[in-house]
Each structure stands twice: as structure tokens, then as C-alpha cells.
Amino acid sequence: xxxxxxxxxxxxxxxxxxxxxxxxxxxxxxxxxxxxxxxxxxxxxxxxxxxxxxxxxxxxxxxxxxxxxxxxxxxxxxxxxxxxxxxxxxxxxxxxxxxxxxxxxxxxxxxxxxxxxxxxxxxxxxxxxxxxxxxxxxxxxxxxxxxxxxxxxxxxxxxxxxxxxxxxxxxxxxxxxxxxxxxxxxxxxxxxxxxxxxxxxxxxxxxxxxxxxxxxxxxxxxxxxxxxxxxxxxxxxxxxxxxxxxxxxxxxxxxxxxxxxxxxxxxxxxxxxxxx
Ligand SMILES: O=C[C@H](O)[C@@H](O)CC(=O)C(=O)O
Ligand SMILES: [Zn+2]
Numbered sequence: 229x230x231x232x233x234x235x236x237x238x239x240x241x242x243x244x245x246x247x248x249x250x251x252x253x254x255x256x257x258x259x260x261x262x263x264x265x266x267x268x269x270x271x272x273x274x275x276x277x278x279x280x281x282x283x284x285x286x287x288x289x290x291x292x293x294x295x296x297x298x299x300x301x302x303x304x305x306x307x308x309x310x311x312x313x314x315x316x317x318x319x320x321x322x323x324x325x326x327x328x329x330x331x332x333x334x335x336x337x338x339x340x341x342x343x344x345x346x347x348x349x350x351x352x353x354x355x356x357x358x359x360x361x362x363x364x365x366x367x368x369x370x371x372x373x374x375x376x377x378x379x380x381x382x383x384x385x386x387x388x389x390x391x392x393x394x395x396x397x398x399x400x401x402x403x404x405x406x407x408x409x410x411x412x413x414x415x416x417x418x419x420x421x422x423x424x425x426x427x428x429x430x431x432x433x434x435x436x437x438x439x440x441x442x443x444x445x446x447x448x449x450x451x452x453x454x455x456x457x458x459x460x461x462x463x464x465x466x467x468x469x470x471x472x473x474x475x476x477x478x479x480x481x482x483x484x485x486x487x488x489x490x491x492x493x494x495x496x497x498x499x500x501x502x503x504x
Contacts, residue, residue, distance in 0.1 A: 229265040229274070229292050237448050237468055252446060253455050254462035257432070258310070258351045261285075267292065268464050270428035271357060271402075271486045274302070275462055278352040280313065284342040287354070297337045303359035304339075305393050305405040306330045306352050307482050309434045309460070313350025316340040317365060324350065327370035327407065327480075329392040331400060334359040351460075353432050357486035359401040366398040370407075378408075384474075385416040394492050402427075402486040409435075410478040417481060418472035421503070422495035423449065425467045427487025432462040436479035444473040449498045470498060 235251055243251070257264050257277025263285050265276040274293075278285050287304075289295035298304070306315060308324040315322045317336050324330060332339065343350040373392065379385030391397055393405040404427075408417060433442050436459040446469045447453040455463060459479075465471035467487065 229267050229290060232266055232268045232464060234269040235466060237451070240447060240453070241451050243453070248453055248455060252464045253457065254464070257353065257462060258460055260349055263287065268428070270464060270466050273428060273430065273486050274354070274356040275430050275464070276354040278341045278354065279310070279349050280342045281349060282346050284340045287339040287341065298339065298356070299332060299334055299336050301334070301358055302356045303331070303333045303363065303401055303403055304354050304356040305400070305403045305484060306332070306354050307405070307407065308350050309353050309432070309482065310351030311348030312344040313352065314342055314344070315352070320365070322365070322367055325369065328367065329398070329405065330365070330367045331363070331393050331398045331403070332365050333363040333400070335362050336365070353482055355403060355405055355430060355484035357402040361401060363399045363401065368392050368398060379414065379416070381413065383416065384414050385419060386411045386414040387417065391492060395490055400490070402490065403484065404486070404490050404492060405482070405484040407480060407482050409480045412478055414478055415476070416472070416474045420500065421445070421449070421470040421472040421498045423468055423470055423498065424485070424487075424495050426489035426494060427485045428467050429465045429471055429483060429485045430462055431465070431471060431473070432460070432482040433457055434460055434480050434482065436475060437477050440475055440477040440479070442473050442475040442479065445470060449502050450504045452503060
């Protein structure tokens with residue numbers, strides 16, 4: 229498991245392209261037959277990709293987190309961004325189609341991930357945070373969430389947001405998670421932009437054309453920087469940083485947050501005249 233340290237905004241100001249990418253960009257999450265995990269000191273979250281091939285892959289504890297099993301002191305939100313697959317939690321099977329979400333709480337011991345077919349591998353994106361109590365396992369299918377329309381075609385940000393793990397949905401200790409889909413011709417997400425000092429956030433961009441690129445913006449509102457990203461890459465947003473982006477075509481992104489406040493709407497809006 230790779231470690232990413234927290235950074236101070238004063239440090240981020242001084243970073244060039246390579247340094248920015250080294251600290252905030254997660255370039256490769258989905259590799260056939262592998263599990264990739266990134267431990268971020270931002271709210272002690274773990275971001276990961278699990279891509280089972282012919283054999284199931286287990287999500288396990290490690291010396292790094294001094295845990296006999298992964299969920300010994302944690303909870304996890306899982307979204308399948310690939311082909312059909314399943315997760316077996318302590319012997320109980322949960323089938324997951326593309327964009328379906330599963331929450332597994334504190335204390336569950338064995339998590340096994342597998343793909344239904346080796347010609348269309350499941351890609352499980354995971355987002356985990358420390359947990360203090362057990363909430364029940366819950367699953368929600370993408371097709372069962374109606375979603376809310378945000379933005380407009382005129383401002384190139386016509387999109388549908390689906391909240392999955394949140395106060396009025398699947399219950400959790402800290403994790404808030406969902407997905408936003410940009411409609412054809414819309415390219416801007418999360419603009420007007422915001423910060424939330426109370427929690428970090430990670431974005432995973434998906435369904436972005438191989439030849440398209442995402443220009444993801446970060447940094448303090450008065451010191452913005454950008455990262456050029458490809459499909460299926462993730463980016464870590466410290467609590468003090470804006471997080472929004474504009475791509476060369478439409479896409480979907482999975483957003484996930486953890487911290488001391490789970491209220492989705494608790495955001496500090498940044499006005500256009502504040503951004504530099
Ligand atoms: O804090 C919340 C997050 O940044 C996202 O949920 C924003 C988002 O999905 C969108 O504007 O489309
Ligand atoms: Zn946010």
C-alpha cells in the first residue's frame with residue numbers, strides 16, 4: 229500500500245507539475261489480477277482499485293495499518309466501475325453490476341472480490357475511512373437511484389448526481405459517496421466550486437474517452453493549480469482545496485468524502501471573484 233502524506237497549502241503553492249502529480253494524482257488503480265491501495269493521511273482514508281481476473285482477490289489487513297483484517301477499525305464504500313462481479317463478505321454474496329454500490333461496515337472479516345467473466349473484468353473502486361461503530365451492510369443499484377439534475381446546458385455542466393452513501397441513504401460513520409454523470413456536451417463539474425474544511429474528498433473519473441483529458445483544478449481558491457488526468461485516474465483533494473474540473477468531452481465521476489461532518493450540503497462556496 230502506497231502512502232500519501234498530507235500537505236500544507238503553503239507547500240502546495242511551490243509545487244511544479246511533477247510534484248503536484250506525485251502528491252495528489254493516483255494514476256493507476258485498475259490492473260488485471262491486482263489490488264492497488266493508496267493510504268492518504270488526509271482523514272486517514274484508503275483509496276483503492278481491485279480488478280479480479282480468473283481468481284478472486286481478498287481485501288485484507290496488513291502490518292501497515294496494524295490490523296488483522298481490513299475492517300478491524302474501518303468501513304468501506306465500494307463501487308463497481310467495470311463488468312459484472314461479486315463481493316463475498318463473510319460468506320454472504322453480493323452481486324454488483326456496473327455502477328452499483330456496496331457499503332461494508334466495521335468488523336466484517338473476509339472480503340472476496342471476483343469478476344463474472346474474464347473477458348469483461350469487474351473493477352471495484354474502494355474508499356475506506358476509520359469507523360467507530362458497525363453499520364449494516366447495504367447495497368444500492370445504480371438503476372434504483374433516480375438522481376438529481378444539476379447545472380444547465382448553457383453553462384456546459386448539465387449533470388445528474390446520485391448520492392449513495394449519505395445521511396438520507398446508506399448509513400455510515402464517516403464515508404459519504406456517490407456518482408455524478410455529465411450529459412452529452414457538458415464538461416464542467418462542481419462549478420461554482422467549493423471547499424469543505426471538515427472533510428477531504430477524492431474524485432475518480434470514469435467513462436472518459438481514451439483520447440479525452442480532464443483538467444482537474446485544485447489548490448486554495450486564490451492559488452489554483454491543475455492536473456491533467458486520464459480515464460480511471462483518481463485525485464486526492466485536501467479539505468482546504470477546491471476540487472472541480474473541465475474535460476474535453478463528457479464523463480462520469482465517483483466522489484467520496486470522509487471527515488468529521490457527513491452533511492453533504494456543508495460546503496463553503498467560492499464565489500467567482502475569489503478564484504485566482
Ligand atoms: O462535496 C461534494 C462533491 O464535491 C461532489 O458531490 C460535487 C458533484 O458531484 C458535482 O458538483 O457534480
Ligand atoms: Zn466537495
